[in-house]
Each structure stands twice: as structure tokens, then as C-alpha cells.
Amino acid sequence: MGTIVEMIGVNKRYGSNHVVKDLNLIVNEGEFLTLLGSSGCGKTTTLRMIAGFEEPTTGSIKVEGVPVEEKEPYERNVNTVFQTYALFPHKTIFDNIAYGLKMKKVPKEEIRERVLEMMDMVQLTGFEKRYPSQLSGGQKQRVAIARALINRPRVLLLDEPLGALDLKLRKQMQLELKRLQKKLNITFIYVTHDQEEALTMSDRIAIMHDGIVDQLDTPTEIYEHPATRFVATFIGETNTYDGCVTSITDGIATITLENGAVKVKCDESFSILEYATVSVRPEKMRFAKEPHEGFELVAVVKDYIYVGSVLKCIVSLPNGNGLKIERLAGQELPEIGSRIYPYWEPADAVLMHNDSYKIFKILDEIKLA
Numbered sequence: 001m002g003t004i005v006e007m008i009g010v011n012k013r014y015g016s017n018h019v020v021k022d023l024n025l026i027v028n029e030g031e032f033l034t035l036l037g038s039s040g041c042g043k044t045t046t047l048r049m050i051a052g053f054e055e056p057t058t059g060s061i062k063v064e065g066v067p068v069e070e071k072e073p074y075e076r077n078v079n080t081v082f083q084t085y086a087l088f089p090h091k092t093i094f095d096n097i098a099y100g101l102k103m104k105k106v107p108k109e110e111i112r113e114r115v116l117e118m119m120d121m122v123q124l125t126g127f128e129k130r131y132p133s134q135l136s137g138g139q140k141q142r143v144a145i146a147r148a149l150i151n152r153p154r155v156l157l158l159d160e161p162l163g164a165l166d167l168k169l170r171k172q173m174q175l176e177l178k179r180l181q182k183k184l185n186i187t188f189i190y191v192t193h194d195q196e197e198a199l200t201m202s203d204r205i206a207i208m209h210d211g212i213v214d215q216l217d218t219p220t221e222i223y224e225h226p227a228t229r230f231v232a233t234f235i236g237e238t239n240t241y242d243g244c245v246t247s248i249t250d251g252i253a254t255i256t257l258e259n260g261a262v263k264v265k266c267d268e269s270f271s272i273l274e275y276a277t278v279s280v281r282p283e284k285m286r287f288a289k290e291p292h293e294g295f296e297l298v299a300v301v302k303d304y305i306y307v308g309s310v311l312k313c314i315v316s317l318p319n320g321n322g323l324k325i326e327r328l329a330g331q332e333l334p335e336i337g338s339r340i341y342p343y344w345e346p347a348d349a350v351l352m353h354n355d356s357y358k359i360f361k362i363l364d365e366i367k368l369a
Contacts, residue, residue: 002028002029003026003027003028003029003065004027004028004029004030004063004064004154004155004187005025005026005027005050005061005062005063005155005187005189006025006026006027006060006061006062006065007023007024007025007026007046007049007050007059007060007061007062008024008059008060008061008062009022009023009024009058009059009060010022010023010024010025010046010049010056010058010059010060010061011023011056011057011058011059012042012045012046012049012054012056012057013057018211019042019045019211020042020045020046020049020056020211021042021210021211021212022059022212023042023046023059023211023212023213025046025206025213025216027155027187027189028187029187030185030186030187031187031188031203031204032178032181032187032188032190032201032202032203032204033187033188033189033190033202033203033204033205033206034189034190034191034192034197034198034201034202034204034205034206035047035189035190035191035192035206035208036192036193036195036198036205036206036207036208037193037207037208037209037234038193038209038234039193041208041209041210041211042208042210042211042212043191043193043208044159044160044191046191046208047080047157047159047189047191048159049061050063050076050078050155050157050189051073051076051078051080051157052068052071052072052073052075052076052078053073053080055069056069063076063077063078063154063155064077064154077153077154077155078153078154078155078156078157079148079149079151079153079155079156079157080148080156080157080158080159081141081144081145081148081156081157081158081159081161082144082159082161083159083160083161083162083163083164084164085132085140085141085143085144086144087132087140087143087144087147088132089131089132089133090131091131092128092129092130092131093119093124093127093128093129093130093131093132093135093143094115094119094128094129096132096143096147097115097118097119097143097146097147097150098111098112098115098150099147100147100150100151101114101115101150101151104151114150115128115150116128118146118149118150119146121146121149121180121183122142122143122145122146122176122180123142123176124139124142124143124146127139136169137164137165137166137169138165138169138172138173141161141162141165141173142176144161145161145177145180149180149184149186153186154186154187155186155187155188155189156181156186156187156188156189157189157191158177158188158189158190158191159191160191160192160193161177161190162174162177162192162197163192170197174197174200174201175200177201178200178201190202195234195235195236198219199219199223199235202218202219203218204216204217204218204219205217205218205219205222207222207230207231207234207235209228209230209231209234214227214228214230214231215227215228215231222235223235223236223281224350225350226238226279226350226352227352228352229277229279229352229354229355232277232279232350232352233279236281237281237282237324237326238279238280238281238282239279239280239281239282239285239323239324240277240278240279241255241257241259241262241277241278242257242275242276242277242278242354243255243256243257243258243262243275243276243277243278244256244273244274244275244276245266245270245271245272245273245274245275245276246261246272246273247272248266248270248271248272251265251266251267252264252265252266252346253265253266253270253276253351254294255276255278255351257278257297258319259296259297259298259317259318259319259321260295260296260297260298261294261295261296262278262294262295262296262297262343262344262349263294263295263346264278264346264349264350264351265346265347265349265351266351269353270351270353274353274354275354276351276352276353276354277351277352277353277354278349278350278351278352279349279350279352280344280348280349280350281326281348282312282323282324282325282326283326283327284344284345284348284349285323285324285325285326285342285344286325286342286343286344286345287325287334287340287341287342287343288340288341288343289340289341290341291341292341292343294343294346295341295342295343297317297341297342297343298317298318298339298340298341299315299316299317299318299323299339299340299341299342300315300316300337300338300339300340301313301314301315301334301335301336301337301338301339301340302314302315302316302322302336303336304333304336306329308329309328309329310326310327310328310329311326311327311328311329311331311333312324312325312326313325313326313327313333313334315340315342323342325342
């Protein structure tokens with residue numbers, strides 16, 4: 001699998017606003033890569049730079065190994081699908097889809113053949129003579145996708161294309177987009193702020209935060225092994241604790257928290273007396289009626305939240321901080337008001353370096369100097 005898009009040291013500034021910072025990104029041929037992050041993180045700006053609608057302040061962008069910074073959008077072998085669809089209201093669905101081919105002066109018979117083939121692919125056969133105003137939101141989105149795909153781009157860029165759809169239709173279109181991507185073997189670069197959407201559709205996800213990529217990995221790795229506190233809290237729900245590494249034995253670290261000591265699996269990059277953050281997903285949390293070996297946490301059950309097939313148990317620690325324990329409906333959970341002793345398997349938690357540790361270390365070095 002070769003590289004099809006490469007961004008090397010890309011920066012984008014709008015005056016004093018540094019939107020994208022030293023971005024290095026490799027997109028593999030035929031993969032579904034999602035740029036995921038909250039508003040203002042730089043994900044749409046990154047997509048627009050690949051498309052050619054924005055130019056990088058510094059850095060290089062290559063498509064199929066060829067630098068494209070100086071090329072116009074129509075000269076790049078990429079097409080873009082926007083959230084607003086951008087369909088021509090006065091043209092039929094056939095003419096909307098055929099527009100790009102007509103601009104390239106493709107023969108009429110070939111245009112007709114390719115348009116009908118594309119309409120069949122997006123399940124809109126028979127809609128040729130309709131106008132955009134006669135279509136639903138989901139149907140309009142399919143037309144926009146067909147219009148982009150008919151040009152046979154090597155890369156399809158999608159900027160929150162499902163944002164205007166209702167929840168049920170979004171989920172249907174997620175599966176439809178994934179099906180199309182695999183069938184056509186076209187590289188998709190997809191922008192969204194919806195975590196579930198990213199996890200459902202992507203081969204890899206780039207989590208963007210404040211203009212940088214915090215983590216680039218598969219959905220499973222990002223959920224199970226977040227690289228930073230931001231990633232851990234942004235993707236799904238998690239319980240996080242800050243503490244100090246007080247011992248390490250056979251790859252298991254003891255972390256002393258404000259509420260007591262806990263055990264976490266760690267790698268060789270951690271050292272004793274380092275500040276660190278522990279992240280444990282609610283479904284990984286366990287509880288006992290007596291203290292569990294290696295764990296000193298004690299909590300009181302405060303409430304339950306019922307969300308269909310899942311039941312969330314909210315418990316309170318001595319310092320007032322809460323944590324969540326999640327179980328499938330019908331599984332055992334402690335009673336409200338009862339005292340429990342939370343714990344987890346050390347391998348089920350993730351230990352992350354705490355940025356405050358770096359700050360304290362720098363301050364100590366300054367004092368020593």
C-alpha cells in the first residue's frame with residue numbers, strides 16, 4: 001500500500017492565529033482516514049489545503065508524490081464533497097452529476113453511460129429528471145457524492161458531509177459511504193467532530209487538537225490506548241486520575257492518587273516520582289465489597305443513568321470527584337448509597353505522561369541552574 005497524500009511540515013497562519021502547526025501526515029492509498037476534532041482544531045483547514053482552497057503558509061503537500069501547492073484545485077486529482085451539497089438547483093440530477101464530465105468535454109454517450117452507472121451505485125436509478133428541490137437530504141448527499149466520484153478522483157475529500165442529516169439517516173449514510181469507499185477503492189479523507197461516526201467508518205483516525213495531531217492510529221488503538229489525556233477524554237467516556245508513580249515492579253506501576261494508591265501496567269518510559277495520568281474506561285471498571293489488593297479506592301454509589309442497553313453507575317470518591325462504572329442492562333451493579341471498593345485489571349488501564357510533570361521538571365532545572 002503506497003502513500004497517496006503527504007503533508008510535510010505544513011503550517012497555516014491567519015495573521016497571528018496559528019491554525020495548523022508543523023503538520024506531518026501520510027495518507028495511504030485506498031484507506032478511509034478521518035480528521036477528528038472539536039471546532040477550531042484545524043481539521044477543515046487541513047482538508048481545504050489538500051483541496052487547494054487554502055494555501056499553506058509553509059510546508060509541502062504532495063498528491064501521488066507530486067507537490068501541489070502551486071496547482072489550482074481543478075488541477076489536483078482530488079474532489080471535495082461539502083456539507084451544503086452545493087448542487088445546481090436549476091439542473092436535473094442527471095445534469096448535476098454530469099457537470100464535471102461536460103466541462104472536460106467527454107463524449108455524450110460516455111457521459112450518459114457513466115452517469116447512469118454512478119446513479120445505480122448510489123441507489124438513485126430513476127431520479128435522472130428530478131431536481132434537487134424534489135429530493136430528501138440523504139438523496140441530495142448521494143447526488144453530491146456521485147458528482148464527485150464520477151470524475152474518478154484518486155482522493156475524495158469530505159467536509160462533514162452528513163452534518164445536516166438527522167441521526168437515523170446519518171447512520172444509514174455512514175454505512176453507505178463505507179460501502180462505496182471499499183467498492184471503488186478510492187482514498188477518502190473525511191472531516192468530522194462526531195466521535196462515533198469516526199469510529200464506525202475509519203481505517204485510521206487523526207485526532208486533532210489546537211492545530212496538531214495528538215494521535216494517528218486505528219479506531220481500536222485510539223479507544224483502547226489513547227496517547228494523551230485529550231484523546232482519552234475526547235473519544236468516548238473515561239475516568240481519569242492524576243497522581244505520582246511511587247513504585248514500578250515487573251511492568252506494573254503503583255500510582256498514588258489523592259484518594260489512595262492504584263495499580264496500572266506501564267512501559268519503560270515511566271520513572272519513579274513522575275507525575276502521570278491514569279485513564280480507565282467505565283466498562284473496564286470493577287468493584288468489590290471489600291478492599292482489593294493493590295487498590296486503596298473507596299467510594300459511595302450516588303446514582304444510575306439508564307441509556308437503553310447500558311446502565312451507568314455514578315459513584316463518588318472521598319474528595320468529591322466522581323467516576324463511572326458501566327454495565328449492560330441486567331448485569332449486577334451495587335445499590336445506591338452502598339460503599340464499594342473500585343478497582344480494575346492493571347492491563348485495562350492506560351498510563352499517560354502528565355504535561356505538568358514536564359513543567360515541574362523544567363522549573364526544577366531552572367532552579368538548579
